[in-house]
Amino acid sequence: MVELLAPAGTLEKLRYAFRYGADAVYLAGERFGLRAKAGNFTMDEIAEGLEIAHSQGKKLYVTVNSYLFDDEYNQLIEYLKDLRTVGPDALIVSDIGVLDVVREVMPDTEIHVSTQANTTSLRAAKVFKSLGATRVILARELSMDRIAEIAREVETEIFVHGAMCMAYSGRCILSAYLTGRSANQGDCTHTCRWKYYLVEEKRQGQYMPVEEDDRGTYIMSPGDLCLLPHLKELMDIGVHSFKIEGRMKSVHYVAAVALAYRLAIDAIQRGEEIPQLSFDLVDSVSHRPFTTGFLFGQPEETRANQYEGTRDFVAVVGSGQIEVKTMLKTGEMLEILTPEGKLVEVEWPEMYRDGEKVFEAHPNWIVTADLGVAVPEMSLVRRKVAGSAHTD
Numbered sequence: 358m359v360e361l362l363a364p365a366g367t368l369e370k371l372r373y374a375f376r377y378g379a380d381a382v383y384l385a386g387e388r389f390g391l392r393a394k395a396g397n398f399t400m401d402e403i404a405e406g407l408e409i410a411h412s413q414g415k416k417l418y419v420t421v422n423s424y425l426f427d428d429e430y431n432q433l434i435e436y437l438k439d440l441r442t443v444g445p446d447a448l449i450v451s452d453i454g455v456l457d458v459v460r461e462v463m464p465d466t467e468i469h470v471s472t473q474a475n476t477t478s479l480r481a482a483k484v485f486k487s488l489g490a491t492r493v494i495l496a497r498e499l500s501m502d503r504i505a506e507i508a509r510e511v512e513t514e515i516f517v518h519g520a521m522c523m524a525y526s527g528r529c530i531l532s533a534y535l536t537g538r539s540a541n542q543g544d545c546t547h548t549c550r551w552k553y554y555l556v557e558e559k560r561q562g563q564y565m566p567v568e569e570d571d572r573g574t575y576i577m578s579p580g581d582l583c584l585l586p587h588l589k590e591l592m593d594i595g596v597h598s599f600k601i602e603g604r605m606k607s608v609h610y611v612a613a614v615a616l617a618y619r620l621a622i623d624a625i626q627r628g629e630e631i632p633q634l635s636f637d638l639v640d641s642v643s644h645r646p647f648t649t650g651f652l653f654g655q656p657e658e659t660r661a662n663q664y665e666g667t668r669d670f671v672a673v674v675g676s677g678q679i680e681v682k683t684m685l686k687t688g689e690m691l692e693i694l695t696p697e698g699k700l701v702e703v704e705w706p707e708m709y710r711d712g713e714k715v716f717e718a719h720p721n722w723i724v725t726a727d728l729g730v731a732v733p734e735m736s737l738v739r740r741k742v743a744g745s746a747h748t749d
């Protein structure tokens with residue numbers, strides 16, 4: 358049974374990821390994980406996340422995928438001893454030294470080798486397996502044939518959706534070089550997405566655009582990976598886990614993308630086509646133009662400089678109340694997405710805040726409203742947008 362693995366930047370996103378169909382989530386603790394700003398979890402929060410996961414028969418993996426210097430290993434050992442007490446289902450590691458320490462300190466915990474380790478061959482995957490790794494998260498730069506070859510002999514996980522790097526799966530020094538913040542220490546500033554100009558040395562201050570098309574330049578800025586149309590082939594070749602990128606993305610993004618892939622996987626397992634709703638859901642959240650990356654060899658075009666999406670994230674339906682994310686008004690037409698994948702159109706009703714009637718509600722307000730239709734808790738209220746959506 359293939360696993361759907363979603364990012365959890367916070368406990369709230371973890372709950373949504375599970376509610377919208379993920380089988381497992383990955384997150385970072387406060388030390389030694391990449392994505393330094395992705396809302397890293399305290400030890401108590403990891404314990405709470407594990408309780409939520411295990412109560413639903415789901416799994417939780419913790420990233421420990423920084424590359425370490427020798428003087429950091431004592432701190433790592435102390436950190437792993439704390440992690441051992443809460444008992445995550447697996448640790449995701451990149452550095453072979455970290456892998457060795459995990460084997461010593463947490464011998465009963467599964468080890469997944471991070472994509473950051475850039476595993477591109479069966480030979481390398483087998484070495485990791487012989488060193489005690491249970492799973493290898495493959496480099497994103499592999500074609501279907503190469504993935505198949507590895508998946509035959511080693512448990513594999515691949516990224517199926519989300520942002521990509523123009524460098525080999527994140528092994529990039531651009532951010533560290535330009536800003537002093539290292540991608541390999543979890544602090545990437547996405548410098549590849551910036552706009553770059555050409556300057557002739559004697560004409561300082563005159564910025565000449567580097568234009569690739571009428572939208573400008575994106576010489577280092579990749580599009581987003583989306584392997585949704587090819588899930589069946591990927592399931593057929595024996596990939597064990599499909600991973601969604603994006604611990605920094607919104608609740609809306611995590612929920613919609615997890616649901617898109619859940620519905621697709623379930624349909625394929627029933628012998629059916631992937632439903633149109635799956636494609637609509639991945640299109641609905643803010644994303645760069647989609648690409649299949651390296652799945653069919655060298656990508657034709659993976660660069661893009663703008664975001665698109667068909668829905669804005671407006672509010673969350675809680676228990677008896679509504680948590681507002683972006684301004685909404687009584688009378689506007691909105692759409693509610695339920696965790697089961699139902700879309701309900703509503704003309705937004707009267708709202709009350711602290712008992713007082715209001716005609717518009719602002720971000721972070723808690724309001725009550727009679728929607729006139731029963732929708733489950735954790736449903737998401739969305740607004741159709743004509744152009745680009747940036748709220749995710």
Ligand code: SF4
Nearest residue numbers: 522523529540545549
């Ligand atoms: S700067 Fe861009 S390519 Fe480099 S690690 Fe960050 S996102 Fe990836």
